Structure formats: C-alpha cells, structure tokens
Amino acid sequence: MVKRIKLRTLFIGGCITLFFLVLVVRVFWIQVMQNDFWHEKAVNLWAHTSVIKAKRGTIEDRNGSVLASDVPAYTVVVNPQVIAEKGIGEEVIKGLHDLLGKPEAELKKLVEAKDDSGNYLKNREIRNEGWKIDKELADKVREFNKELEEKYSTLETGIGLITEQKRYYPKDSLAAHILGYTNRDGEAIMGLESYFNKQLQGTNGKLYYQSDGKGIKLPDSQDTYQPAVNGSNIKLTIDSTIQRYIEEAMQKAYDQYKPKSMTVIAADPNTMEILGLANLPTFNPNEFWKYAGDQENFLNHAIKSIYEPGSTFKIVTLAGAVEENLFNPEATFKSGSIRIKGYSQPLHDINRAGWGEISFLEGVKRSSNVAFVKLGFEMLGQDRLMQYIHDFGFEEQTGIDLPGEVSGRVTPKYSVEYATLAYGHGKVQVTPIEQLTAVAAIANGGKLMVPHVIKEISDPNTGKTAVTEPEIVRQVISEESARETGSYLEQVVSDQSIGTGKHAYIEGYRVAGKTGTAIKVEGQDYVKSKVLVSFIGYAPVNDPKIAVIVIIDEPNVEVGGGTAAAPVFKEIVSQSLQYMGVPKTALGTGTSTKVNKTAPAQRSTPDLEGKSVKEARELLLDQGYDFEAVGSGSSVVSQYPEAGTLLASGQRIYLLSQQGDQASIPDLKGQSLRDALEVLNLLKVQISVEGEGYVTEQTESTSNGKKLVQLKLSPLNEYGEDIPVAPAGEETEDTGDSGE
Known part of the structure; x- marks a missing residue:
C-alpha cells in the first residue's frame, strides 16, 4: 500500500514537473523566440489611424x-x-x-x-x-x-x-x-x-x-x-456679370428658336482671357443627377464640337487677301455665280441672280460667295489660302486650359473644294474656340494667342500664387492689315442698308463682325432644313475690349446668322461694354478713306414713363438704344431725354425708377456735361465739375448731409479717347496718324 502511494505521488509529481517544463518552454518560445511577431501584433491592436480631410480649394x-x-x-x-x-x-x-x-x-x-x-x-x-x-x-x-x-x-x-x-x-x-x-x-x-x-x-x-x-x-x-x-x-478669368448677360441672352433665343443647341464664348481679344462661356442645354452641378438621362446637357460644344462654319470663315480669306495687298475695295466683279475649271456646276451667291457688277467691298458687306472665291481661290491661290488657315490656328488645338478640346479639320482635295473653302463650306470643320481665337487675332493687331480661363492659382499652404500670363502663338498678319481688315468687317455691321450684320449694330459703339449660315450635312448630302447659324465679332473697333461668337444649331424656323445670332451678340456686347465702363463714341468720323459707312438716321427717344422697368429695358434693347436704369423701383417714373427728343449719335437714355434713401448714381463716363447735369439734377444731388468736354471720371462723397457727385471732364478725340493736356511750356506729340 505504501509502495503504491509512493508510485502515485511520484507519477503526479512528474506530471506536474513536466507540465511546468512545457509551460516554461512555451513561455520562452513566445516571449523570446517569437517576441517580434507578437509585439507587432499587439502594436497593431493598439494602433489606430485617424484621417484628417484636406479642404478642397475654392x-x-x-x-x-x-x-x-x-x-x-x-x-x-x-x-x-x-x-x-x-x-x-x-x-x-x-x-x-x-x-x-x-x-x-x-x-x-x-x-x-x-x-x-x-x-x-x-x-x-x-x-x-x-x-x-x-x-x-x-x-x-x-x-x-x-x-x-x-x-x-x-x-x-x-x-x-x-x-x-x-x-x-x-x-x-x-x-x-x-x-x-x-x-x-x-x-x-x-x-x-x-x-x-x-x-x-x-x-x-x-x-x-x-x-x-x-x-x-x-x-x-x-x-x-x-x-x-x-x-x-x-x-478664373470669367466675369460672373458678363457670364450672366450671356446666359440670359442665350435663353431668350433658345426659347424663341428651340434649337438643338447653342454656344456662346466671350473673350478679351488682347489677352484671350475668356470672360464668359456657355452652352444650352445646360445643367445645375448642385443637382447633376437629374440630368443623367441626357448627356447632351453636359457637352461643352465650345471646345468639343466641330462644325462647318459658313461665312464667318470668310474673315480668314479677307485677312489673307489684305495682308498680301490683293484686296482692292473699289475693284469690281460680276456677282451671282462663278465657274471652277473641271467642275460642271457653278458656285452661287445666296442670291443666285446676284447684284450685278459690284465692288469687292460691297461683296464683303453682302457676304458674296463669288467675291471670296475670287479673293481666296483665284487671287491668293490654294497654297497661300491653306497657309493662312493654318496660321490662324484652324488645324490645331488652341491650348485652352479646359479638358477635352478637339481640333478642326481642313481637308480639301479638288479645286472646287479649295474654292468653297474660301467661303467656309465643304471640306472644313472648326470648333467655336478656334473661330473666336482667329477673330481675336484680327482685333488685337494680328496676334494669334492662347485662350485661357485660369487667371491664377493660389496655394494656401505656401502663400505662393501662379499667374497665367498672356501667350502669343505667332504673328499671323501685320498690325496694319489687321486694322484694315477690321474696318471692312465694321461696315458689314454699320451699313444698315446692305450689311448682313446690321442687326449687331450698337448705337455709340463701333462693331466689327461677320454672319454665318451653314447648311448641315447628313451622310453625303446637304439637308436644307437643317442649318447652323452664327455671328462673330468684336467691339469697339478702335479699342477692342470684347470678342464674341454666337452659334445656334438647327433653329426651328428658317433664319440666318444675321437674323438670329447677331441680335444675341448685340445684347451681350452692349450690356458688357456698359458694364465695363467703355464710353460711347460718335460714329462715322476719323475713319480711313477705304471705309464707306452708312450710319443709321437720327432717332427720337421713345415714351417710357409708366412702363415697367423690364418692359422698357426689353424695348430699348430690341431697338438698339443705349440706356441705363437708375433706381430700385419696378416702373419708370421719369426719363432723360424726354420722349420725342432727337438723340445725338451715342447719346444714352436714362430710366429713373423709385429711389431709396440714398440715390444710386449711374455711370456717366463718356457723357456730355449737359447730359450728366440733367441726370444728376433729376436725382437731386449736389454737383461739382472740373474741366471741359466729356465725363472721364466721377466720384461720390457727402457734403452737408447731401450726396455730392464730382465730375472730371476732358475733351475726347474722334475715337472717343482722352486728349492729353500738355503742361505749360510743352506740346503734345503729333503722330501724324490720319485715322483707322
């Protein structure tokens, strides 16, 4: 019995000893041999990562x-x-x-x-x-x-x-x-x-x-x-006010003509800063999901769509002919139709019967296809015409800082295709931004520039700012040729008798432009019921501040670029120039002897008192009056000049609605002293005047509790520019320039 107990005790003791030995070995294995593995696992269990969201830039x-x-x-x-x-x-x-x-x-x-x-x-x-x-x-x-x-x-x-x-x-x-x-x-x-x-x-x-x-x-x-x-x-270079002018004018035309799409781009031709760009149909980025069923709303036609331009492309042909000293405005040709060697059918003007024997200047005003075939195909020739098309940037991307830009295509093969190329039809397709960049080169003195929408990018972390500088691609034509080309394009608008662009005329501003109407192609055939109408131009001609292209794709009625697109251009540019503070000038003076303009007859002031401000505004815009609304009321309580007054060229109409406690003072720059005083007297403010001529500066202050408006006046030259006043004992420089 004793022996059995000892054996059991020994067995149990051995088991316990063995257990502890195993435990010690295991602990040693874990803590020493596998120390790195288990330590890393523990750290992973303890460690946590919290993401700190970066703020997206505005x-x-x-x-x-x-x-x-x-x-x-x-x-x-x-x-x-x-x-x-x-x-x-x-x-x-x-x-x-x-x-x-x-x-x-x-x-x-x-x-x-x-x-x-x-x-x-x-x-x-x-x-x-x-x-x-x-x-x-x-x-x-x-x-x-x-x-x-x-x-x-x-x-x-x-x-x-x-x-x-x-x-x-x-x-x-x-x-x-x-x-x-x-x-x-x-x-x-x-x-x-x-x-x-x-x-x-x-x-x-x-x-x-x-x-x-x-x-x-x-x-x-x-x-x-x-x-x-x-x-x-x-x-951005975009100006929200000009952008709003663009979109409001577009919406009116869109509602009227119900086209497939519309595109408008506005730029400063001197820098190619894009001031506004819009397409219709459009979308609200706050509710983008509502437009998921129609991708047309998201398409930026301004840089992604190509189209046959029609007559707006004639600007390139005209500029090339002027640069090569081939354009004689007084020379004549037989309008109506012209035959191209090797092609059985003649090429026609829009008026197939023509206008008889007319001058090339009249051909430009009437947008004669025959005139431009002669200028581009016969005078310039195929090679030089293609070179100018390339130099104006029509076979390459403009480089605008927006995604998805495509380039136009110019692919003539036969003689007749080069002939139709001269007036913007056939084997030529362009983008709206290419067209605007080209016309801006006419406006700015012949420089093709890179358009851009980014003005500057600021890094809030470093305080550094990268500014986009204007970039010149090449000098396409000389400054003199650009000025001369602009003078002819001005007559397309200012000649109220035969100018195709007459509906773009803006009282008080010199406008240059060109209309375009292109029949669209489906498959291999032109479909006369489907057209793309456009207008492209800039103003003021003597000191361009804005260039605009308007494109209306497939309007629901039979209209041309002069009828449908030119009025949109007019509304946008007239509002924008006033907003930019560009003074009005007297038209028809100081122009080159090559310019033969016909200004509209003197008009009288319509009766606007009692009308709503909205009604009065629409009436004046529709009839091409220069005006400014003053006050915050909804109806016109008085006007200057009075109804029936004959208006001088460039004179502005002022609409006064109900004033609040503090009268709002309109921009009077460019106005005569008489007009400025009349308007300010109606507003019952104190007036201080310095100088003679036209208002060039105005400041507002308070004197004895009443608003004081101080006007500084200077004489204006024939271009509407300030004439510098020389200090005593000095003379102003005479450049000898006889005008544009």
Missing part, C-alpha cells in the same frame, strides 16, 4: 465671387432597433417621406432592416434623398426629430444626422460647363473640377495613436501627426 471668378466651394452637408441616418423599440416606425416613415421625398416603400425597408439572425440593425443611411442634404433641410429633419421626442417623452427616436462636407455651386447653373462638378462621393467628374483635381483636392493628413481595447488613448501613446495639405484656390 473656385472664384475674376472679381472674387465664389463659384465653387466646400460647405457643410448632412446625411440622415435611422436606427431600426431604436425605432422598433419605440414603436414609431410608421410615423418615422411618413415624416421622412414628406421631408426628403424618398418613396415610403424604400424607407420602410431601411427602417425595418434586420441582419441574418433576424435582429434589427442599428444604423442605416438614407440614400440618395437624405444623403448630403443642405442645412435648411437638415434643420427640418431636426425639428421633426424634436417633435417625436416631445410626443413620446424620449431622448432617442432613432433618427440622426451625420455632418459631412460637399461641393456647392452658389450660382447654380452659371458657367456649369466651365466648372464641371464633383459627385456625392467627392469624385471630380468633368470641367475644371476634373482637369485641376490634383491641385484642388490637396492631400489628406493622418494622426497615428495608440489606445486600449475600449478605444481609450494610452497614457504613453506614441503619436505621429501628418498634417493635411489643403487644395489650391483657383481664380
């Missing part, structure tokens, strides 16, 4: 008005478990449906969502209707939640809001095709948002820290902080 117009920025957004979430416990599912579904517009059946699935085990889930986001909503709607959701809390005496109803960020476009569809948009996940989809995404989005930061299993930060946590790099801010 996009502003040239004047600092915000066009795109990040703003707080809110996502609605529901807790099915809490809602089920409170028994308020039906009320939650009904209330959120009324607020968010999401179908009740879809809300029911979210509110009653369960896992595979049949347990209610705890959090479900309401997409898309309740995803990243604005503050106004979020406040309504909070109010609804508060009503439920009070009704059921509870602090938790199962409805919550997650605060996030989203991209917001405060001017809605304004400049949409330039800006593009980001989707709800923050991904840049199109436009500048996509093209400059790397600069705009910045780089997210990170915070590395250590915590225990409950997420509480460890006392000896070894933190690593990597700060976020915020995105750069972009300032």
